[in-house]
Every structure is written in C-alpha cells, then in structure tokens.
Amino acid sequence: MCGIAGIFAARPEQEVDSQVLVNMAAIMHHRGPDNYGYCNPAGVGMGMSHARLSIIDLNENRGRQPFFLHGGQIIFAHNGEFYDYQRLRGELTAEGEHFESKSDSEIVPHLYLRLGMEKTLTHLRGEFAFALFDEQQDCLYLVRDRFGIKPLYWTEVNGQIVFGSEVKTVLAHPEVKPQIDSQGLFHQLIQVMVPGTTAFKGVNQVEPGHMLKIQRRDGQFEIETCKYWDMDFPIPENRPRLDDESYIQGVRRHLLDAVQLRLNADVPVGCYLSGGIDSCSILGLASAVSQSPIRAFTISFDNDEYDEASIATEMAHATGAEQDILKLNADLLYDNFARTIWHTERTIYNTLAVAKLMMSQHVRHVDYKVVLTGEGSDELFAGYPAFRKDMFLHGMEGLDKQQAEEWQRTLMESNKLFQGAMLPKDEYVSDSINAKVGFTPSCLQPWLGCSDLARQLLHPAIRDELSGYEPGEAIAERLDDNYLQGRHPLDKAQYVWIKTMLEGQILTWGGDRVDMANSMEARPAFLDHHLAEYAATIPPELRIRGSKEKYVLREAMKGLLPTVLYERQKFAFMAPPAHTDDKKWQKLKGLFARYASPAQLQEAGLIDADFVAELMSRQESSATDAADKVQIDAVLNHVLGVMLLHHHFIQQDVSQLAYDRAQQLGWVV
The missing domain is CATH 3.40.50.620 (HUPs)
Known part of the structure; x- marks a missing residue:
C-alpha cells in the first residue's frame, strides 16, 4: 500500500516540475513513509511520484517506484496489493520476461505489453489504483479496483491532468485552486455522495471498476471512461x-x-x-x-x-x-x-x-x-437492517402479512439505536430513484431524508443556486440500468x-x-x-x-x-453519538466554537449560522425524540466536517504545505 501522484501535460515538450512531483508525494507521506521516488523524463511531458509503504519485497531499492521499463516506454506507479501475483510472475518469467524486483506491482506493465490493458485487468486480483503511461501510444491510463477500496482522484487544469491517491495530493499542485463545490457541499450534509464526485469543484474520482484512458492528440486530451467490471447479480x-x-x-x-x-x-x-x-x-x-x-x-x-x-x-x-x-x-x-x-x-x-x-x-x-x-x-450477504426491510417490503411474494409485520417490529426494535442513521425514521421516496430501481432502497432513505435539513443549512446564496437540485436524481443518473433491470428487489438494494x-x-x-x-x-x-x-x-x-x-x-x-x-442479529457498528452523553456533547460544542462559530460560518459563506443554532437548540431539548436526535447528531457532524474541510483545504495553501513537508523530509530536488 502506497500513494501515487502524477502530472500529464497536453504537449510532450511541456516540462513537468520535479519538485512539484516530490511535493505531491510528501503531502501523503503518511501513505508511504518507507521510501519515495519520482520519474519525469525529458521531452515526454509526463511525470509520476510515489510514496512507498513496504509490505512485499522490503528491499529499499528494488521495490522503489515509479517503474520506468522497457527502454522508457512504460512509466507505472501503483497503490495497493495484487494477490496471486506469484503465479502470474512465474508464467511471465517462463515466457522470457525479466523482473527488476520481487514486488507484486511490477506484473502490470509486463502484462500490459503482452495483452493490452483490457485483458490485463481480468488477471488482477486485489485492491489497487494505478497509473500507467505508454509513451509509444502517448496515452495515460488511470485505473481503480472493482469496489473502490483504493482511492484515485484527478482534475484537469491549464493543459495538465493532475492525479493522486488523495485530494490533498491533487491540491498540492500550485495551479489547482481549491473550491468547495455547491452540489458536493449538499451531498456532504446528507452523507451520500454522487459516484465519481468529491466536495471540491473540478476534482473527480475514478469510479470503482473503471479506468480512464487519456489520449494526447495535438495538444488536447481525449478522455474516455471505460467500465471493466461491475457487481452483476443474475436475472x-x-x-x-x-x-x-x-x-x-x-x-x-x-x-x-x-x-x-x-x-x-x-x-x-x-x-x-x-x-x-x-x-x-x-x-x-x-x-x-x-x-x-x-x-x-x-x-x-x-x-x-x-x-x-x-x-x-x-x-x-x-x-x-x-x-x-x-x-x-x-x-x-x-x-x-x-x-x-x-x-x-x-x-x-x-x-x-x-x-x-x-x-x-x-x-x-x-x-x-x-x-x-x-x-x-x-x-x-445482505447484512444491513435496511436490506431486511427491503426484503420484507418488496422481495417476499406471498409472505403472510402478520408474519411480515412481526418481523418488521423485531427489526425496528433490535435496531432502535440506529433509526435516523442505518434505518429510516420516516419513509422517503425519490421519484428519480423509484423510476430507475423500482423503489427507493431503505439504505438511502435516512440520508436523502435529510435533504430538507440540508437545504435549510445551506448559506442562502448556495441555497438559491441549488433551488432546483434533486440529489436522488443525480445519484440515479449514475446507476447503470443494465445491472438493475430484471433483478430481484434484494439484488437491487444491494447494488445501490x-x-x-x-x-x-x-x-x-x-x-x-x-x-x-x-x-x-x-x-x-x-x-x-x-x-x-x-x-x-x-x-x-x-x-x-x-x-x-x-x-x-x-x-x-x-x-x-x-x-x-x-x-445474534446484525448490530450496526458505530460510535455512541454526542447526544447520548453530556461530556461528548460539550466536546462537540467546543469543536463548533473553535471551527464553526457564527462568525466563522458567516465568513466561509457555506452554512447558514442561524439554522445551525436552531439545530443545536433542538438537540438540547427534551422534547426532541431519540430518532430525530440521531439524525441531527449526524447532520451536526457533517456541518463541523464542512467547516473543517474549509479550514484544512481552503483557508490553508495546500501547495505550500506540501512544499514545507518535502523540506522537512529532506525531499528537495
């Protein structure tokens, strides 16, 4: 497991700054404290860097990335683990391939040169995110594992593709100017994100089971998104x-x-x-x-x-x-x-x-x-209580009504601590999700059900900007109908x-x-x-x-x-909410005083300070029922999180922080 970063310029003659590449690795030193490396050959307009956490092949020199292989044709950097790589390595060695390390990572460029990217991906087993540049094809691939266990972010700025394992890695590039995205802000407040998006304007994620193929032609990028795997429940x-x-x-x-x-x-x-x-x-x-x-x-x-x-x-x-x-x-x-x-x-x-x-x-x-x-x-295996609720409601034809009601009562009673979080307090229906899925899965209802609270929390200017925005519609647009049509209701709920x-x-x-x-x-x-x-x-x-x-x-x-x-029935694993203990509540209020005071909320222009005060008052009222308190606790945590995002990434100069970190580590080139 490591961290990767890179810059792909629109023209080969554009120089990729070595120190910026190193800074991008330094800002995520926590991902790879054992070693680092970078590669940006002249006349290529491409550079990658890597912060290494040594798990396989502990040799400090052999396992260093990025790999620069086959006469410089391939530059490759990888975050994650490939399992069963010894077998693949043995087969490739028998076919005449020479490996420079014992690292699992090195199998990818060898497979790619023999099979191409599409077939290579069918052989990879594990959790991974990687970047591979093919100089001969003048093409960059950004690839993420099937479930999104490993992260990979990217943006396009001033004729450059900038990518990395964390958002801060992308923001470490001095030309990437961070800004909270209005729709992203709304989704931060309701917990559930639109696949492929982040809280930051213009910063995207490679979606799970996808690869980006970025072709460079005449100073322009042609970006193609390809799905190579999805969770395919049979009809x-x-x-x-x-x-x-x-x-x-x-x-x-x-x-x-x-x-x-x-x-x-x-x-x-x-x-x-x-x-x-x-x-x-x-x-x-x-x-x-x-x-x-x-x-x-x-x-x-x-x-x-x-x-x-x-x-x-x-x-x-x-x-x-x-x-x-x-x-x-x-x-x-x-x-x-x-x-x-x-x-x-x-x-x-x-x-x-x-x-x-x-x-x-x-x-x-x-x-x-x-x-x-x-x-x-x-x-x-359908372990969440929301899946059981959807199975009772939509997936059991001919189920005895009395038995179904008894199971529902048992479900709600055994999960009463989590109503408002893992289970919806009240039914919420998204017309867009209903049209795509056939019903609104219970797993999304607690969060989409916070939409009214979230709108009231938005700063009035952002609230006006998003007046016609429907989060369920944005999520539904990203769900692939090919993996929903004709499926059992439980399959649909799990897929969503x-x-x-x-x-x-x-x-x-x-x-x-x-x-x-x-x-x-x-x-x-x-x-x-x-x-x-x-x-x-x-x-x-x-x-x-x-x-x-x-x-x-x-x-x-x-x-x-x-x-x-x-x-034992499934018991959701979560920490005790702040409202369950006065000491926790006072701690949370202390964090609000430090990072989300009325003056700070007003200055940031993201959150309505008056409505935050109203929610605080509701949370302290004995008249507010338990499920509402669970929901308000979650929303207040999100508000605090938004202000911390603003503090960490907007008020601070992340590119300067990255350079300072590189200097502290002695990574100056």
Missing part, C-alpha cells in the same frame, strides 16, 4: 439452482481462499475484531490456516449499548488469538475529530471514523502494518448500496483514509472479486432467510463461531 430465471449445502460450501471455499491470499506478506498480519459475524469469520479462518496465533485488534467504547468488546473477546478466546483492546472515550474521539477530516477529505456522520483512525494508530504503534478486515460481508455507500462511506472514511493515515494496510477479504461474483449467484432467500440476515454465511461459518454470535 432470477438465469440464477443457478443448487441445494443449500452447495452454496454453503461454496461460500466457505471462496472465503477461505480469499483469506489465505491476504495473509501473504513480508511483515506480520493481524485482524480487526469486532463482535460481528464478519470480522469473527475472518479471524476464525485466518487462525485456522496460520501456524502461529493471530493478533486481533478490538475497539471498545465507553457506552455499553454500543460496545461489542465482550463478544469479540469470546471469539478471540475460541481461536487462541492474542487480543489487543483499545478503549476509547469522548476525549480521544473528539480531540482527534479535526485530524480525521484532514485524512478523510469528506465529512463523517459518526465518530466511528475517528475511532478507526485511533485504532490504526495503535496498530502501527505495536509494529503491525497489515490487518485483515470484515468490510464487504454485509454488501455481499455498493455503488453509493460502500465506496463513498465504508471504504473511504471507514477504511483506506483512516487506515493509511497511520501507514497501515487493511485487506478486506470479503471484497475479493471471485468471492463477490460467487455471492451474486446465491438466491436472495439464502442471503436472508425469514428474519435472519446473512443466513448462508452463518451456516458456512457455523463451526467457527461462538453460539451467541451465530444466533
């Missing part, structure tokens, strides 16, 4: 019909393969462990195939209603893992809120993002660089979540950004695309059986899981 009549045990064994086989591949590293590998079936399954399988005890890292909160440490401890004992529990309180969470936003580069609705940043810091302090995680299980909240939330502020903030690589085994493609074939009634979510996964892992966990 029901085309789904294979196997017996239950076949699917159970298939899940067990594919997940074990994914875990074994991700244990491969030249450094120790640990596991994140909560009280959920996902991380417990990963730990159980990793422990089963490891020759030594696995180190298991657990977050514990200072609120029993949200804490899962006791169940995690039972799993650690069952597997013989060495458990390491990090106890977090309000001081730690809110004292590190501002630092977290610097790394997430987007707002957060809950301090779980801060908790995960604190955990990755702890993991590095005890000399671990790599952990396996459970992200992706809920997406593949994968294209929006998985990439925009869980893998961003809940994954890469807070992990790599402390130079730590997280490997989500459930998001192995071989496992995902198999999971898509599993009938909906095996993902949710009756009122039990993730049924097929539970049965596949039954022998590994403690009884209490096997029988």
Whole structure:
C-alpha cells in the first residue's frame, strides 16, 4: 500500500516540475513513509511520484517506484496489493520476461505489453489504483479496483491532468485552486455522495471498476471512461439452482481462499475484531490456516449499548488469538475529530471514523502494518437492517402479512439505536430513484431524508443556486440500468448500496483514509472479486432467510463461531453519538466554537449560522425524540466536517504545505 501522484501535460515538450512531483508525494507521506521516488523524463511531458509503504519485497531499492521499463516506454506507479501475483510472475518469467524486483506491482506493465490493458485487468486480483503511461501510444491510463477500496482522484487544469491517491495530493499542485463545490457541499450534509464526485469543484474520482484512458492528440486530451467490471447479480430465471449445502460450501471455499491470499506478506498480519459475524469469520479462518496465533485488534467504547468488546473477546478466546483492546472515550474521539477530516477529505456522520483512525494508530504503534478486515460481508450477504426491510417490503411474494409485520417490529426494535442513521425514521421516496430501481432502497432513505435539513443549512446564496437540485436524481443518473433491470428487489438494494455507500462511506472514511493515515494496510477479504461474483449467484432467500440476515454465511461459518454470535442479529457498528452523553456533547460544542462559530460560518459563506443554532437548540431539548436526535447528531457532524474541510483545504495553501513537508523530509530536488 502506497500513494501515487502524477502530472500529464497536453504537449510532450511541456516540462513537468520535479519538485512539484516530490511535493505531491510528501503531502501523503503518511501513505508511504518507507521510501519515495519520482520519474519525469525529458521531452515526454509526463511525470509520476510515489510514496512507498513496504509490505512485499522490503528491499529499499528494488521495490522503489515509479517503474520506468522497457527502454522508457512504460512509466507505472501503483497503490495497493495484487494477490496471486506469484503465479502470474512465474508464467511471465517462463515466457522470457525479466523482473527488476520481487514486488507484486511490477506484473502490470509486463502484462500490459503482452495483452493490452483490457485483458490485463481480468488477471488482477486485489485492491489497487494505478497509473500507467505508454509513451509509444502517448496515452495515460488511470485505473481503480472493482469496489473502490483504493482511492484515485484527478482534475484537469491549464493543459495538465493532475492525479493522486488523495485530494490533498491533487491540491498540492500550485495551479489547482481549491473550491468547495455547491452540489458536493449538499451531498456532504446528507452523507451520500454522487459516484465519481468529491466536495471540491473540478476534482473527480475514478469510479470503482473503471479506468480512464487519456489520449494526447495535438495538444488536447481525449478522455474516455471505460467500465471493466461491475457487481452483476443474475436475472432470477438465469440464477443457478443448487441445494443449500452447495452454496454453503461454496461460500466457505471462496472465503477461505480469499483469506489465505491476504495473509501473504513480508511483515506480520493481524485482524480487526469486532463482535460481528464478519470480522469473527475472518479471524476464525485466518487462525485456522496460520501456524502461529493471530493478533486481533478490538475497539471498545465507553457506552455499553454500543460496545461489542465482550463478544469479540469470546471469539478471540475460541481461536487462541492474542487480543489487543483499545478503549476509547469522548476525549480521544473528539480531540482527534479535526485530524480525521484532514485524512478523510469528506465529512463523517459518526465518530466511528475517528475511532478507526485511533485504532490504526495503535496498530502501527505495536509494529503491525497489515490487518485483515470484515468490510464487504454485509454488501455481499445482505447484512444491513435496511436490506431486511427491503426484503420484507418488496422481495417476499406471498409472505403472510402478520408474519411480515412481526418481523418488521423485531427489526425496528433490535435496531432502535440506529433509526435516523442505518434505518429510516420516516419513509422517503425519490421519484428519480423509484423510476430507475423500482423503489427507493431503505439504505438511502435516512440520508436523502435529510435533504430538507440540508437545504435549510445551506448559506442562502448556495441555497438559491441549488433551488432546483434533486440529489436522488443525480445519484440515479449514475446507476447503470443494465445491472438493475430484471433483478430481484434484494439484488437491487444491494447494488445501490455498493455503488453509493460502500465506496463513498465504508471504504473511504471507514477504511483506506483512516487506515493509511497511520501507514497501515487493511485487506478486506470479503471484497475479493471471485468471492463477490460467487455471492451474486446465491438466491436472495439464502442471503436472508425469514428474519435472519446473512443466513448462508452463518451456516458456512457455523463451526467457527461462538453460539451467541451465530444466533445474534446484525448490530450496526458505530460510535455512541454526542447526544447520548453530556461530556461528548460539550466536546462537540467546543469543536463548533473553535471551527464553526457564527462568525466563522458567516465568513466561509457555506452554512447558514442561524439554522445551525436552531439545530443545536433542538438537540438540547427534551422534547426532541431519540430518532430525530440521531439524525441531527449526524447532520451536526457533517456541518463541523464542512467547516473543517474549509479550514484544512481552503483557508490553508495546500501547495505550500506540501512544499514545507518535502523540506522537512529532506525531499528537495
């Protein structure tokens, strides 16, 4: 895992500044503190830089990127991991290819020269984002992995394509002038992003499963966006019909393969462990195939209603893992809120993002660089309570009405802490999403349902600018109808979540950004695309059986899981909201006083200060019900996040910060 950056000029004779490339690597030194490199050959108009976190091939010189191969024809830089690369490397070596390192990264340029980019991508397994420049074709490829586990941002400015692993990497280029995007601001306040967008005007993301092909012709860029993979649930009549045990064994086989591949590293590998079936399954399988005890890292909160440490401890004992529990309180969470936003580069609705940043810091302090995680299980096997709600409402033909109502009551009662966040408090319907999907998935309703609050929070000038803007319509336009038509309602709900909240939330502020903030690589085994493609074939009634979510996964892992966990319903993992504890609430108010005072809100021109004061008053009122308080807590966190984005990236000169960081590191060229 590393950080990549680059500049592609519209004409080959344009010089790419070496120090700017190095500054772009320096501003994301946290992603790769072990080494750095840059490459910008004369007369090419192309340069890349790289900050390295050494996981595979620890040799300081051999693993350095960017790779400049085949007589200078190919420049290549990569962030992430490719699994099963030894087999590919062996096959290529047998065919006469020569490798300069033992790095997994180097397989890509060799495959590309033999197969072309389209066929190369079919061979890549793992989490990755990379840039490849082909001088002979005068073409730059920007590629992101299938689920968006690894980030990749880009913009076009003054005849240059500027790209990097983080937004701050792009902003480190002195000609990129940061500005909060009005539509992006609206989406920051409601949590759910439009795929491919950011909070910053003109700064885009390469979407998951996509590549950008940027051809240079006569001083102009021809930019083509190509999808090479998507989560393809089969049309029901085309789904294979196997017996239950076949699917159970298939899940067990594919997940074990994914875990074994991700244990491969030249450094120790640990596991994140909560009280959920996902991380417990990963730990159980990793422990089963490891020759030594696995180190298991657990977050514990200072609120029993949200804490899962006791169940995690039972799993650690069952597997013989060495458990390491990090106890977090309000001081730690809110004292590190501002630092977290610097790394997430987007707002957060809950301090779980801060908790995960604190955990990755702890993991590095005890000399671990790599952990396996459970992200992706809920997406593949329908674990979220919103999926169960959609299954009850739309996916069970002939379901007994009384039974359905009982399941609904049980669902809402067992998830009452999360109404207003993981489950909608009130039904919200987007006509545009209804037209595309057939219904508005419950997973989006809590966030789209904040639209009225968000509009009132916008500064009046921005509110007027967005008077006709409908966020559901913008999201619907990015959903590919080819993967929705004819699908089962549960498939549709899972697909929409994968294209929006998985990439925009869980893998961003809940994954890469807070992990790599402390130079730590997280490997989500459930998001192995071989496992995902198999999971898509599993009938909906095996993902949710009756009122039990993730049924097929539970049965596949039954022998590994403690009884209490096997029988337990899904419990959303999030930190206690500020309104649940006066100390937390006072901490949050202190952050508002520092970064989002009425004067600061007025000066920034992004947020309506009067309505923020009204929301604060509502939150302190005993007349406000619990679900409303959950929703307001999320919105206030977003407001604070917006002002921190303004503080970090608008008020400060990021290009100067990047240069200062390069000087501190001694990276002056």
